[in-house]
Every structure is written in structure tokens, then in C-alpha cells.
Amino acid sequence: MISRNPQSDLTLIGSRLRKIDGLEKSTGEAQFTDDLAFAGMLHGKILRSPHPHARILSIDTSEALAMEGVHGVITGRDMPVKYGIIPWTPDESPLCVERVRYIGDGVAAVAAVDEDTAIRALEAIHVEYEELAAYLDPHAALEATTGPFIHEPKKEGWNGNITKTVKLEFGAVDELMDSSDVVVEGEYFFEGSTHTPIEPHCAIGHYQGNGKLTVWSATQVPHYLHRELARVLDVDVAEVRVIQPPVGGAFGGKSEPFDLEFCVAKLAMVTGRPVKILYTREEVFYAHRGRHPFHMRYRIGADRDGMLRSVDAKILLDGGAYASFGLVTTYYSGQLLTAPYTMPAYRFDSTRVYTNKPACGPKRGHGSVQPRFAFEVQLDKLAERLDIDPIELRRRNFIGEHTRTVNELRITSNGFLECLDSVERASDWKARFGKLPHGRGLGVAGSTYITGTNYPIYPNEMPQSAVQLQIDRSGRVAVFSGASEIGQGCDSMVAYIAAEELGVPLEHVRVYRGDTDFTPVDLGAYSSRVTFMLGNATIDGARKLKRKVQEAVAEAWECKSGQVLLAGGWAFLAADTERKMPIREAFNLAEAKFGALGSTGSYNTPKDVHGEYRGGTIGASPAYSFTAHVAEVEVDVETGVVDVVKIWVAHDCGRALNPVLVEGQMEGSAYMGFAEALMEEHVFKDAEHGKAGLHNAPSLLDYKIPTSLDTPELESLIVESIDPEGPYGAKEAGEGPLHPSIPAIANAIYDAVGIRMDSLPFTAPRVWRALRAAHEARELAMSET
Amino acid sequence: MSTSTEIVRLRVNGDLRETGVPSHFTLLETLRYGLGLTGSKQGCDKGDCGACTVLLDGSPTLACITPVWEAEGKDIVTVEGLGSAQGPHPLQDEFDLNGAAQCGFCTPGILCSAAALLERRPDASRAEIQEALSGNLCRCTGYTKILDAVEAASARLCALDSSREEIP
Numbered sequence: 001m002i003s004r005n006p007q008s009d010l011t012l013i014g015s016r017l018r019k020i021d022g023l024e025k026s027t028g029e030a031q032f033t034d035d036l037a038f039a040g041m042l043h044g045k046i047l048r049s050p051h052p053h054a055r056i057l058s059i060d061t062s063e064a065l066a067m068e069g070v071h072g073v074i075t076g077r078d079m080p081v082k083y084g085i086i087p088w089t090p091d092e093s094p095l096c097v098e099r100v101r102y103i104g105d106g107v108a109a110v111a112a113v114d115e116d117t118a119i120r121a122l123e124a125i126h127v128e129y130e131e132l133a134a135y136l137d138p139h140a141a142l143e144a145t146t147g148p149f150i151h152e153p154k155k156e157g158w159n160g161n162i163t164k165t166v167k168l169e170f171g172a173v174d175e176l177m178d179s180s181d182v183v184v185e186g187e188y189f190f191e192g193s194t195h196t197p198i199e200p201h202c203a204i205g206h207y208q209g210n211g212k213l214t215v216w217s218a219t220q221v222p223h224y225l226h227r228e229l230a231r232v233l234d235v236d237v238a239e240v241r242v243i244q245p246p247v248g249g250a251f252g253g254k255s256e257p258f259d260l261e262f263c264v265a266k267l268a269m270v271t272g273r274p275v276k277i278l279y280t281r282e283e284v285f286y287a288h289r290g291r292h293p294f295h296m297r298y299r300i301g302a303d304r305d306g307m308l309r310s311v312d313a314k315i316l317l318d319g320g321a322y323a324s325f326g327l328v329t330t331y332y333s334g335q336l337l338t339a340p341y342t343m344p345a346y347r348f349d350s351t352r353v354y355t356n357k358p359a360c361g362p363k364r365g366h367g368s369v370q371p372r373f374a375f376e377v378q379l380d381k382l383a384e385r386l387d388i389d390p391i392e393l394r395r396r397n398f399i400g401e402h403t404r405t406v407n408e409l410r411i412t413s414n415g416f417l418e419c420l421d422s423v424e425r426a427s428d429w430k431a432r433f434g435k436l437p438h439g440r441g442l443g444v445a446g447s448t449y450i451t452g453t454n455y456p457i458y459p460n461e462m463p464q465s466a467v468q469l470q471i472d473r474s475g476r477v478a479v480f481s482g483a484s485e486i487g488q489g490c491d492s493m494v495a496y497i498a499a500e501e502l503g504v505p506l507e508h509v510r511v512y513r514g515d516t517d518f519t520p521v522d523l524g525a526y527s528s529r530v531t532f533m534l535g536n537a538t539i540d541g542a543r544k545l546k547r548k549v550q551e552a553v554a555e556a557w558e559c560k561s562g563q564v565l566l567a568g569g570w571a572f573l574a575a576d577t578e579r580k581m582p583i584r585e586a587f588n589l590a591e592a593k594f595g596a597l598g599s600t601g602s603y604n605t606p607k608d609v610h611g612e613y614r615g616g617t618i619g620a621s622p623a624y625s626f627t628a629h630v631a632e633v634e635v636d637v638e639t640g641v642v643d644v645v646k647i648w649v650a651h652d653c654g655r656a657l658n659p660v661l662v663e664g665q666m667e668g669s670a671y672m673g674f675a676e677a678l679m680e681e682h683v684f685k686d687a688e689h690g691k692a693g694l695h696n697a698p699s700l701l702d703y704k705i706p707t708s709l710d711t712p713e714l715e716s717l718i719v720e721s722i723d724p725e726g727p728y729g730a731k732e733a734g735e736g737p738l739h740p741s742i743p744a745i746a747n748a749i750y751d752a753v754g755i756r757m758d759s760l761p762f763t764a765p766r767v768w769r770a771l772r773a774a775h776e777a778r779e780l781a782m783s784e785t
Numbered sequence: 786m787s788t789s790t791e792i793v794r795l796r797v798n799g800d801l802r803e804t805g806v807p808s809h810f811t812l813l814e815t816l817r818y819g820l821g822l823t824g825s826k827q828g829c830d831k832g833d834c835g836a837c838t839v840l841l842d843g844s845p846t847l848a849c850i851t852p853v854w855e856a857e858g859k860d861i862v863t864v865e866g867l868g869s870a871q872g873p874h875p876l877q878d879e880f881d882l883n884g885a886a887q888c889g890f891c892t893p894g895i896l897c898s899a900a901a902l903l904e905r906r907p908d909a910s911r912a913e914i915q916e917a918l919s920g921n922l923c924r925c926t927g928y929t930k931i932l933d934a935v936e937a938a939s940a941r942l943c944a945l946d947s948s949r950e951e952i953p
């Protein structure tokens with residue numbers, strides 16, 4: 001039932017394998033954070049601001065505190081230390097102290113015997129506000145000249161609504177643009193969207209009499225949470241323990257500390273009892289930290305034969321109320337566009353502004369999905385202008401492997417051409433592109449993405465990922481891993497590697513995980529870093545043990561240790577595979593020779609491969625993944641309804657350690673891109689359409705995400721370029737394959753009906769209006785001639 | 786406290802269980818907090834996502850919007866009750882084999898919807914499977930592997946049925 005990989009001497013890696021926690025998850029056994037309960041546990045709730053922008057004049061909690069069943073009430077003054085996931089931009093506090101900045105900003109929190117009592121207690125907290133003018137439109141926020149700004153300006157006279165501006169220029173942009181044979185210009189708008197994991201955020205705090213604080217949380221970043229809890233609550237970091245149960249989906253939406261984690265901890269300290277907070281679905285929408293809306297302008301210049309000469313971008317990012325990862329997002333909006341195509345000159349000018357809406361942050365494909373949409377549509381327009389096949393245009397501009405981008409990112413393995421070939425073949429592109437009946441069309445797009453970042457969020461020289469391993473006398477291997485299992489399968493991945501290296505059956509590997517008290521630090525599930533970094537750390541640790549086992553067996557067999565192979569539950573002699581012993585005996589020999597068998601493994605990124613300019617380290621990754629999609633659409637010209645029939649997804653993941661999981665990431669990514677292209681809009685009311693700043697659709701009924709009936713057929717085509725530095729050659733697969741979905745669909749709509757969709761999402765009314773505008777323009781042109 | 790507590794008697798996964806819950810509790814709250822059956826999940830608490838789906842007399846039902854007293858006297862099956870002493874339900878095994886559960890949070894509800902379908906139509910087509918699962922949101926998989934897994938389970942159940950028929 002499980003096929004083996006015939007092309008290498010690896011026995012497990014590359015095979016279609018079960019996940020180690022797969023059955024646990026399909027029997028209901030897996031315990032997520034909200035499935036945990038403790039004796040005496042209280043339930044917490046957070047009071048949220050009804051105003052998009054206001055000063056807090058007073059908070060009276062006395063009535064709530066006096067209520068039967070209420071054990072604790074806290075406000076911002078109880079935790080005034082500011083934090084932020086990026087150490088350079090700490091601009092939020094767990095509960096607001098003096099000012100609220102969006103509808104939904106936390107103001108106070110209660111702990112009570114049950115949820116109902118906690119909800120009633122919130123109603124008994126009286127907050128007096130002084131409303132301030134709210135900024136909902138990023139352009140208005142940018143143009144503001146007088147305060148009160150959303151945050152205090154860093155310097156007198158500056159606009160406090162600006163988080164960050166990045167202007168970078170590489171090569172002679174203007175000169176090469178002016179000398180181009182053709183220049184394509186376009187304006188694009190990428191609407192915001194949110195992660196929508198099916199598990200709402202949840203956390204439990206427990207404070208013991210001896211001063212130890214434990215927090216269980218559905219987080220993607222237990223290590224950063226650990227640090228920030230200690231700092232904000234003024235507790236010694238050595239007294240804090242973060243436990244991460246399996247996480248029910250995240251996609252970037254749980255990758256920084258949230259108010260509930262600080263509140264359960266503080267309330268546990270105040271009440272002396274365990275406290276749980278589970279967000280309502282509505283709160284998940286307001287917590288957000290999702291995709292930034294981008295307003296983008298692109299100019300690209302090219303030669304007559306389609307070779308890019310110059311690229312010029314201007315971008316405005318609508319950031320919401322807090323910085324979150326925004327400093328990085330602003331850099332990523334430009335830095336990650338410079339492959340897989342050669343561009344001799346490139347400039348971007350990106351500004352992120354604050355607005356009085358929930359903060360935006362990193363959603364799958366952080367900061368680079370939006371520019372990729374605009375740029376790949378630009379390329380489609382360029383191909384049309386020059387009458388070059390869009391796949392051929394992309395091939396001609398291929399940047400190559402083992403090279404540097406114009407902004408000095410180091411590219412190693414690169415399977416982008418194979419990706420293009422693969423989708424071209426699978427979609428029968430040559431026979432069908434531009435030739436399908438009106439209403440039906442094909443579109444292509446390509447992309448690249450980082451496999452982790454070379455620099456951690458807070459500067460340090462320590463490993464980015466580490467594991468501990470131990471072998472016991474029963475023949476089992478235990479791995480202690482601090483990596484964040486959010487459904488992508490990293491716990492299984494370490495088990496595959498440990499089994500591969502140490503020759504034990506997969507079912508004899510135990511993975512103990514997600515507990516800062518006994519698992520080494522892994523920085524978290526973000527930036528597509530886990531397989532690459534944790535995988536390398538696991539190889540490192542496992543090979544240290546493997547060498548000991550080989551040495552002990554070699555001594556018994558009187559051969560060289562390199563002659564001893566470990567695989568499938570046995571130790572073999574390479575020259576004579578009839579000579580073997582059960583792996584348990586081999587382990588026992590090693591334990592007799594060396595004492596108890598344990599090891600650590602770690603991985604750190606290369607630190608010498610980036611551009612020597614301010615911001616040159618941002619975007620630097622140990623390896624880059626590459627993707628190409630072809631989308632096929634059917635457009636109903638009467639209604640504007642776009643039906644995405646199929647998406648072919650080719651992705652260079654380096655090596656597929658388990659193809660089942662890689663395909664799962666490719667399909668999930670393409671689905672999520674499709675959803676952003678056609679359906680999702682994370683938007684807020686303005687004063688003309690209700691209460692300004694109120695979420696337009698904070699429910700899973702009104703915020704449309706695709707069902708099994710909406711989702712197109714998805715075909716995964718794995719490309720393996722075998723990266724020189726990846727574990728067995730692997731690179732990322734979790735985020736890259738989202739990028740091309742959106743421009744491929746836009747380009748397919750153009751092939752189908754000849755209209756350019758430069759604003760997301762491509763809903764029926766928008767497509768219908770564009771069709772009508774195109775029709776009217778044609779009529780006008782005909783009447784004029 | 787203004788809420789009153791009531792004793793409810795429920796037949797869950799074959800067992801007759803009794804527990805005291807606030808009278809406004811939903812079936813989901815009762816299963817999770819009253820009986821400790823945490824396999825059924827709360828994703829939205831308003832009947833939009835399907836993570837709480839259980840079987841009531843064989844029909845997929847959203848436990849988060851079902852008042853608990855409505856379930857009294859009915860046969861309730863949750864994800865914990867899908868398998869048997871002999872092992873997991875073929876759907877559970879195929880979900881594992883096909884990588885149909887990524888984060889696994891929507892999985893219990895999807896399995897209940899799929900089990901009801903295959904009970905009714907063991908040879909369901911892919912389109913019928915898509916239709917039957919359209920009330921269960923999954924955010925990880927893009928549904929492809931879920932549909933593959935249900936198809937594979939369907940094939941196993943059909944093979945099982947036909948092998949039974951051959952034995953006199």
C-alpha cells in the first residue's frame with residue numbers, strides 16, 4: 001500500500017508514508033488546546049472596543065469584580081509593557097492602556113467560573129471613551145499632516161500614521177526603462193484576506209504557587225511567545241513554560257503573541273487558578289494579522305524579444321492598527337520579486353501606513369503574493385504586446401541556478417524551467433492557449449519563495465532549529481522537537497529522518513514535542529523554514545548516534561564502521577547483506593560501548609550571503625522554491641461568474657521527503673490562492689455603509705471561503721531540483737505554491753474573454769462590469785469609425 | 786446564577802450517559818464539557834463550519850446549534866464512535882493513508898458527514914461526495930485528498946460488501 005522510492009538508496013525518504021499523528025487526528029484522539037481542561041479552571045473573556053479610534057478616559061471594573069462567580073478583572077494598566085513580534089516596532093500592549101485603535105481592540109479581561117458569567121461580567125465594566133477621527137483609507141492616513149495620528153510619530157513633525165518606508169534601487173532603472181523597446185504600465189489592487197484556520201485561537205494559563213507560569217496555546221511561535229510572556233509580565237524567562245498542543249490550522253494567523261495569551265497568564269497569576277480563553281469566531285476575524293491590502297503601480301521595460309530590462313514599483317500597504325510583522329512585509333513587498341526572472345534594474349518604493357482596522361500581518365506567502373499577482377499580470381500584458389507566448393516569455397527571462405538576483409539574493413537550486421515544462425505539457429497548453437472558444441481560457445504564472453530566512457527575528461548567533469535524540473534498549477528512538485506542528489507534518493518529517501538514518505521502523509520512532517521545558521528551540525512555523533532547518537538539525541543529531549552504532553557493530557564484526565548499514569530494523573554488512581543483526585542488538589552494543597545513547601542536532605543558516613545594503617539581509621534565504629501554475633477558467637459572459645475548472649500546479653520543492661505531504665501543501669496552497677482570487681474580501685464598513693471600521697462579514701457564513709463544491713480540480717506536479725544544502729535536497733512547499741494561482745487565473749480570464757482583472761477579487765459583479773465596460777468601449781470605437 | 790441545570794440522558798456511541806448541564810447547553814457543549822468527548826470540535830459555534838458534525842440517528846447534524854434536549858432519545862455517533870474494537874473505520878484509515886487530515890481540526894466533522902453518505906450510498910460518485918461534504922469547511926487541504934480518501938474508503942466498503950455476498 002505504501003510505495004517505495006525506487007530511484008535512490010534511501011529506504012523511507014521519498015516514499016508515500018502515513019503521518020505519525022494521522023490516525024490520532026482521524027479518530028478524535030488528538031487533543032487541541034480547547035480540548036484540555038483542568039480542575040478549578042476559570043473561563044476568561046476580553047472586553048473589546050466599540051470605536052475604531054478613541055482615547056480611554058476611564059475604566060470602572062468594580063461592579064464586575066463584585067459579581068458572584070467573577071474571580072479577576074484586569075485592564076491595560078496591569079500589563080503596560082509594550083511588545084511587538086518585530087523587536088524594532090513594539091507598539092502594542094496586551095490590553096489598551098490609553099488609546100483604542102480599531103473596533104475589537106482589547107480593553108479589559110475577566111475570569112469567571114464559566115463563560116456565561118464572564119460574558120455578563122464584561123457588560124458590568126464601564127469604559128468612558130473620547131472618540132477620535134478614524135483613518136480607514138490608507139491614502140488618507142498617508143496624507144495626514146496633523147494629529148492625532150494612530151501612533152505617536154517617532155520624531156516631531158513626522159506622520160505617525162506611517163509604519164515604514166523602504167526605497168531600494170538596483171541598477172540603472174530610469175536609463176534602462178527609457179531605452180526599452182516597450183514599456184508596460186499598470187495599476188493593481190490586492191484586497192485583504194484573512195487566514196481563517198478552523199480552530200479559533202485558544203490559550204490556557206496556569207500559575208503555580210512556586211512562581212512557575214505555564215501557558216498552553218494554539219500558537220505557531222512558542223519560542224517567541226515564551227520570550228514575550230516573560231518580558232511583558234515581568235517574570236523570569238526561566239519560570240515560564242509554553243506548551244503547544246497540536247494546532248488546528250494557522251497559515252500565519254497564529255505567528256505572534258495575541259492578547260488572549262497574556263490575559264490567561266495574568267488572570268491565572270491574579271486568581272491563582274487555571275484560566276482558559278477561547279476566541280469566538282468573530283474575535284478571530286478581528287485578531288486578523290492577515291494579508292495586507294496593497295495598492296500597486298508597476299512599470300516594466302523590455303527589449304523587442306521580451307527580455308526584461310527594468311522594473312519599477314510603487315506600493316502602498318494598508319497595515320491596520322499595529323505594526324505586527326509590517327516592517328518585514330514592507331521589505332518583502334519588493335525584495336522577493338527578483339526571481340525567477342532576470343531583471344537588470346529594479347526599484348521599489350513601498351510604504352506601510354497604519355489604519356484604524358485590525359492589524360495586518362503575515363498570511364501564507366507573506367508580503368510577496370500581492371506583488372507577484374501584479375507582476376505576473378504585467379508579464380502577460382508584455383507577452384501580448386510583443387506577440388510572444390507567455391510561457392516562452394518566462395523561459396527567456398529565466399534567471400538560472402547558482403546565481404545572484406539583482407538585489408543580491410543567493411539562488412542555489414532552481415527547477416523553474418521544469419515547472420514551466422511540466423504545466424505546459426499537462427495542460428496541453430500549446431494546442432489550447434489562445435485557441436479555446438470565447439468564454440474559456442488558459443493562463444500561466446510563475447513565482448519563487450524563500451525557504452526560511454537567514455536572520456532570526458531577534459538578532460542572535462544561536463541555531464535556528466535543534467532537536468535531541470535518544471535511543472533506548474528496546475530499539476526505539478525518541479526525538480524531542482520544539483518545532484510547531486500546525487498540520488504541515490513536521491513531527492512526521494523528523495520521524496521519517498530519524499528512521500531513515502538510524503534504521504528503525506517508523507513505528508519505533510517517538511516524537512515528543514512542543515514544550516519549552518524539554519524540547520530545544522525551533523523558532524516557529526513561519527517563512528517556510530521548518531522542513532529545511534528542522535530536517536537538517538535532525539540529520540545532524542541522528543548521524544552522531546548512527547556513527548556510534550556503526551562503530552560498535554563494526555567492532556563486533558571486525559570491519560570498518562563505514563561498512564555497517566542501518567535500515568529497516570537491521571544492521572547490515574554492506575559487502576554481505578546476509579550478515580545482519582536486529583537493530584536493537586546493534587543499539588545495545590553501542591550502549592555497552594559508549595554509555596547511554598543521546599545526541600543533539602542543530603542547524604543554523606549561512607550568514608555571509610546577502611547584499612551589503614540596509615535591508616540586504618531581508619529576503620536572504622538558504623534556498624528558494626519555484627512554482628508555475630496554469631489555470632483553466634470558464635467565464636459566463638452573461639453573469640460575470642468565473643468558474644475555475646482546473647489548476648495545474650508544478651512546484652520545485654528540492655526533494656519530496658514524503659510526496660503525500662508535499663502534494664497536500666501544493667493543493668492547499670493553490671486552493672487558498674484560488675480563494676483569494678475569486679471569493680475572499682476582508683473588508684470594513686465606512687461611515688456611509690454602517691459603523692465605520694466595523695468588520696463587514698465576521699463569520700464563516702458571510703466571509704466566503706471555498707467549500708468542496710467551489711474548489712477547482714487541482715493537479716500537483718512535483719519537481720525535484722535536489723538542493724545542495726537542504727535535507728536530502730528538500731526545500732519548502734508550504735507557501736510558494738500559493739503565489740501563481742491568482743495571476744494565472746487573472747491571465748486565464750483575459751484569454752477567455754479579453755478583459756484584464758487588475759483588482760481582486762474577481763467576483764461576478766466586478767467581472768460583469770469589466771465585460772460591460774469592454775463591450776461599451778468596442779461599441780464606441782465602432783461608432784467612431 | 787440565573788441558568789438552571791438539568792439532567793440529560795443521551796445514548797452516545799452505544800453507551801447510555803447521564804450528565805447535568807445548564808439547560809441552554811447545545812449538544813456540542815454537552816459532549817465536550819459534560820461528557821469529555823472532545824473529538825467533536827467547535828470552529829464557529831453558529832453552524833457555519835461543520836467541525837461539530839455528529840450523527841443523530843444516522844443523519845449528519847451540527848451539534849453546535851442543536852439544543853441538547855433535541856438529542857435525547859436519539860442514537861448519537863461522534864468521531865470517537867466511528868471505529869470499532871477491531872480498528873478504525875475504513876474512512877479513518879483512508880484519511881490517514883491519503884494525507885486527508887492536515888491539521889485535523891475539521892476531520893471529525895468531515896468523517897461523520899462522509900460516514901453518513903457511505904452508509905446511504907457505499908458507491909457514491911466523486912460529485913456526490915463533494916455535495917455531501919459541502920457543509921464542512923476545510924482550510925488546509927484544498928479538499929483533493931479528502932475526496933480521494935472517501936473514494937478509497939468507498940471502494941473498500943464496496944469490496945467488503947461484494948465479498949460478503951459471495952459467501953453463502
